[in-house]
Amino acid sequence: MDGHYVFRVQFRLTSSTVETDPDTFETVVRYPAADPGDDGWRFFEEWLWHGDLTDERRFREVVEGWLGVAVVSVRFSELVVDEAYLDAWTDAVASEVDRYNAASAREVRHNHLGSSVRVRE
Secondary structure: OOEEEEEEEEEEOOOOOOOOOOOEEEEEEEEEOOOOOOOOOOHHHHHEEOOEEOOHHHHHHHHHHHHOOEEEEEEEEEEEEEHHHHHHHHHHHHOOHHHHOOOOHHHHHHHHHOOOEEEEO
């Protein structure tokens, strides 16, 4: 079972002793998705709504902690999962769908992730 949240991140190098050119770069960050039911598996609930970050400015600070550089911007790209992860995620959400004020796990997935889920083999 495997899943990763994928983000497009633009960051800036800053130094008081040297110049860099360019000083701004873009990268892809893949954050491991916790297995459904494990601590941190509700990452989507805190940070995503309709496939967008709920608080990009605050999330930039999180990514800065991960990367150790000044983050200029960050965008959620997709949740990439295998079939087993998606099945476990769907079962976990369905078992507590009332928590999300939704009628189904599919509605929860759409509300938080939009259409930004990619299933790979």
